[in-house]
Amino acid sequence: MKDCVLYRLPYAKQAYKIEGETTHLLSSAAQLDDVCGFVMAPFRASAETPIVVVEGKAKPVELATESWTNEVAETGRREDYARDFARFHDAISKGQFSKLVLSRNAEIAADDELCPELLFAEACRRYPRMTIALVKSEVAGTWLMATPEILLAQDGDRWQTMALAGTMAWEGKKVYSWSDKNKKEHQLVAWYIEEVLKPFAKDMEISKPYTVRAGNLVHLRSDFSFTLDDAHADGCGIGELVEALHPTPAVCGLPKQEAIDFITANESIDRKYYSGYCGPWNVGGKTSLFVSLRCMEIKEGRGLMYAGGGLLAESSEESEWQETMMKMEPMRSICTQTK
Secondary structure, X not given: OOOEEEEEOOOOOOEEEEEOOEEEEEOOHHHHHHOOEEEEEOOOOOOOOOEEEXXXXXXXXXXXXXXXXXXXXXXXXXXXHHHHHHHHHHHHHOOOOOEEEEEEEEEEEEOOOOOXXXXXXXXXXXXXXXXXXXXXXXXXXXXXXXXXXXEEEEEOOEEEEEEEEEEEEOOOOOOOOOOHHHHHHHHHHHHHHHHHHOOOEEEEEEOOOEEEEEOOEEEEEEEEEEEEOHHHOOOOOHHHHHHHHOOOOOOOEEOHHHHHHHHHHHOOOOOOOOOOEEEEEOEOOEOEEEEOOOEEEEEOOEEEEEEEEEEOOOOOHHHHHHHXXXXXXXXXXXXXXXX
């Protein structure tokens, strides 16, 4: 079976399909400079979870239109999350970290087997503001995601990224009042991104934080726009920039390497490709990478949903659990019912 990708970029009317002619397996984002195709990278690259690049021609594809209604059962282990929260929060309270992101997963089983292509089509219809991607890989498995967060995207001779952190429920068009915790969480991500970009960028422009909707949620967002410095102006070394950016504190923590090691050692779940990144890399001369959020791994007709949230010293377990429940809603809702 050839690897295959379906994807649709934010606000786009057209979805695309790549049937892999070649699949590259990489150990580092720095190796991306030598390939092109649709990228799916894990939280932490390893022999078991390499960076997968599906190379092939991107062709327009029509969305499936079949409708269905499903009864689903969801299983998430609250006791595991409670133990993880205690470990993570203790490390923050002791001053080891300024922030850590704690993740969990939950299995969702439906009356009928979940069909990845139908779920992709429904996600495209429901979430026009998000990037929707379905990746079917022999190595990585089958993953569906609906993500609002840009990691690195090309816009002519300029490049873009964003700080997206802080979460509340969408309650219609209104002025949202953000807590100090949410503001601090966002500021840590924005500071990190600015520092990472400095060796690569010039003419950097940074927007003030503003509220943006992502499905059933709103987030605080700051936009970064820049041109590459002279050493990278020809595109050489963009893979190194991706390596430096990922994982941002929006999905990991600070300090970065220590947070990666702590999460890997202490989180009850294996994140695999959740909180990695995905998107077309130099496909048709354009690159658009997105953080792999609102994810679901599909296996044997069942789904395994992933979600996480940023912990600070003032975080509480109950509020963080509820945040993960809200972040799983995009995947949960398309499994439950389509119209």
